[in-house]
Amino acid sequence: MKGVSARTIAAAAGVNQALVFYHFGSVDDLLTAACTMHTRARVAAYSAEFARVTSLRQLLDVGRKLQVAERELGNVSILAQLLAAAQGDPKLGASVAAALQLWVDEIESVLRRLLTGSPFAEVADLGGLAKAVSAAFVGIELYAGVDAEGSQHAMGALEQLAVLVEVVDDLGPISRRALNAKINRAVRTR
């Protein structure tokens, strides 16, 4: 990881470099520990906000806010580097996956709350959808790092998708039943 070393970490903490190894054994172990602790803290900081969400678009608004905040804190680059490093490192991969899962769980519970009774929920795998949303979010965060304006458009498009789902949820019983049947047929014929 470029710019992340026992030395830079220790300097940021105002302590000696050797302490990294005394307390954590290795830089990687420190990173996995930090990743877990930090994510737990961030998820906790946002859980009240997630709980207040009452529509898909509000969920996206929280996501937007989160993205800006994380970027200002410089956490996006860290997440990216961790994910990248984790690609070829099963041990680091496990702890990054566990950290991501904290976000996924939060999002899944919101989706479950919002979409219960929706025609979409009857055929959708909400766990998978939460994972997809989280992954998309990570992707857009990374994208924002290389094309800020483009990432705004991407977020806007997600919002339009959310509108689509909400509108479908808002249909009257007749069109809704028709839609339901079509969705079921379409999914089944795969």
Place this chain on the structure above:
Amino acid sequence: MKGVSARTIAAAAGVNQALVFYHFGSVDDLLTAACTMHTRARVAAYSAEFARVTSLRQLLDVGRKLQVAERELGNVSILAQLLAAAQGDPKLGASVAAALQLWVDEIESVLRRLLTGSPFAEVADLGGLAKAVSAAFVGIELYAGVDAEGSQHAMGALEQLAVLVEVVDDLGPISRRALNAKINRAVRTR
């Protein structure tokens, strides 16, 4: 970048380490050049397949295939590391963004072809949607590196979203006009 150095690159190419600097000036410059060339080649290799796509689900199938192939070639980790490295490096960022844009353009042209005349297309920003799809795809690729099974579910969820859009597209003229009005109203009231 872990494991990527002038020495390892030169070794893989069966040449001397000093040549990296002779031909490219620096490792970073080599990387940006390789990123651009490689992406161009991959996009070209898949463009025929993109052209044959006639539904959103087929588009996702191409994506799935692409993901497996890229992972087997070890390109996912490279993309991830490039994106991560690009977060704090404007120059590298520009070339990674340009490479990503090649995929985005391809996807946007498919979306434009598939969704023309759809109620969704009338309100959707297809450029933004293409970016969102690409970003989501990158996110899922990275996610697959730390949780293979979870990423399958995420892809499945995207497919269900695609079904939703397709089903809406397939509605009769009456329900469709109603839906259209609702979408327009929902988008306008933002």
Place this chain on the structure above:
DNA sequence: GTCTATAGTAGGATAGAC
């Protein structure tokens, strides 16, 4: 627990022979 000092390693980059 925290420090200094240091061994050992990997990598970026250049000079100069061929």
Place this chain on the structure above:
DNA sequence: GTCTATCCTACTATAGAC
């Protein structure tokens, strides 16, 4: 254009004083 040889830097990790 390609090689060898080399310098310099930054890093991980450990040993041992305090």
